[in-house]
Amino acid sequence: MLIPSHIVQANDTLIYGLGLAASVVCAVTGVLVARDKGVDLFGALMAGVATSLGGGTVRDLLLGRKVFWMADETYLWVTVITAMLTFFITRVRHLPEKLFLIPDAIGLALFAIVGTQVALDWNMPWLTASLLGVLTAVLGGLLRDVMINEVPLVFSSELYATAAWFGSITLIILDALGVQATVAAWAGILVCIMVRLMAIRWKVTLPRFKH
Template sequence: MPSFVTVLDFIGTFAFAISGIRLASAKRFDWFGAYIVGFATAVGGGTIRDLLLDVTPPWMIDPMYLVCTAFAMLFVIIFGKYLIRLNNTFFLFDSIGLALFTVVGFSKAYSMGYSCWIAIIMGSITGAAGGVLRDVFINEIPLIFRKEIYAMACVVGGLVYWFCLKAGIEDYLGQIIGGVTVFLVRILAVKYRITLPILKGDPENL
């Protein structure tokens, strides 16, 4: 039976792949291009994390990540008209993927014996880096570099997950609480337009 983290990983892969394919379809990519964007969105953050942790990325061992992205592609093809009408579909799937991948990345690094702050960084990379690749591929400014709360939601969720572990809460409950925290921080930040301060400078001196 797959572990709870594995289930979260596959759900996050599906959600992130849909967010990437959804944006690629808005940019009029063909099926192959949209699949590549979706796959890069889904596995990009985890790949960077695993390279830093000196382990083999799971998609190079398990073909289910390729299959999961293919199912996401099929989902968008079948329900594309409905997804386009719902303007918040990208935001929803992106937030779900961000939340799930944050706890997956944190859990993997922490289980390998790394400290809390390294685990939080790995969780943030897992959650946010795939979205950076997606935005680069579709020629958009990555969300992580805008004033929206994005990677900071991963940091907050990682801290909550760590506090849960230190409080003696069961690991899977800590993952749920941490993931829900990431999701809620992202949702509330966008809804109430909570942003980080913008670093101002003189463009004429650049």
């Protein structure tokens, strides 16, 4: 696949690849979550698209840049095709519920790093860049859960947005220290995934309101 001509910075090839990978993973998780609600093909497609593209869309609107999947329709095609394939596969083959957790953690990490790097490329301050990374990572899942009438995972689960923020901060710190972009990105991804999975394993949550 040729990299679009608008991608010019040295580390953008990596970010482009991570963005496509995140779109695939989140389209799968979106359909898996919607499956248990008995939605039809269109409903599953909307859940997959919202999960994959929702966060990045809002990020780009806030930054005043052209929405990424409108600038490059590859993201949209990859998301739609993945969602449709997942829908038809899960109709004939049952996938365990727990299978959703690991892909979701991977998608969370990928989008957190992509969103943070995009914000850094637009010269955002570190705190703004980290929060835009978190928004990119969690807003799609939030939209998905609202669409299918579920309590959003980001509000009720083990460390979720916090894991995304740890990954974003890792990228920002390493970038400030002059670490190679590829190394910094993968380090941020691994930190996010590890924090999320450890939180699931040991049931670590933020303080909550008591009933």
